[in-house]
Amino acid sequence: MAAATTAAVAAPTITPQLGASTSTRNLPWGSTLKVTAKVIDPSTGQVAKGTVRLQAWDKGAWRTLDTKTVNGSAVTLTAKPTSTSWVRTAFTGAGYSEKVSTKVKVKVKASGSKVLAEAKRHKGALYKYGASGPKRFDCSGFTKYVYKKTTGKSLPHKANLQQRHGKAVAKSKKQVGDLIVFRSGSYGSHVGIYAGDGYVYDSPRTGKRVGKHKIWNNNYVVRRLVA
Secondary structure, eight states: OOOOOOOOOOOOOBOOEEEEEESOSEEETTOOEEEEEEEEETTTTEEOOEEEEEEEEETTEEEEEEEEEESSSOEEEEEOOSSOEEEEEEEEOTTBOOEEOOOEEEEEEOOHHHHHHHHHHTTTOBBOTTOBSSSOBOHHHHHHHHHHHHHOOOOOSSHHHHTTSSEEEOGGGOOTTOEEEEEETTEEEEEEEEEETTEEEEOOSTTOBSEEEEOOOSOEEEEEOOO
8 A cells, every 4th residue: 555645735835015115216326215115914903023125227137126024014125226217116025025115216316426436446547638538537637527527527628618607606606516617707717516614636747746735725616517
């Protein structure tokens, strides 16, 4: 007589309810995106236990930006996306089927922080008259390159002409990433990018390199090219 066999019966899985909300859909570069997620077990009405991941669509796949354990309450996940992308949350937990939230598009906008970060990347690049990067720069070639790279805006390759671009801002209101145009009289003779605390990143002159330098002249104007 054949031995009796007992088939293993898999425990039923529960489909949880996953809700997620984003702090904003328009994020300045360098700022933190916050996504609050709450997972409910529909059989009990209580918060389900498991793991929630914040994910972004990147190069054809979902990439995890942050992970939190759900244990009795909603969770807040954070990330600093560097480019516009779709984001979602995904939940996994023992006894539950995987659940993902509706994807939302978060637009990452150019910001002063993004401009400054790009300016810093070129620290040490040697000055060369007429050069506009990416390895060597003169003063206006440097600002022209950085703003084009970070904002898509095209500036002329001349300090005096660059002062005609962007929004005029009072010196007392200048912010990181603003364009600083040094003048001789009213003529724009040199340009740099404001780095905060009275400093600019600029490409000074022949024999010098791109770097962070103290503002040395009070005859300058401020132009804002990003919000």
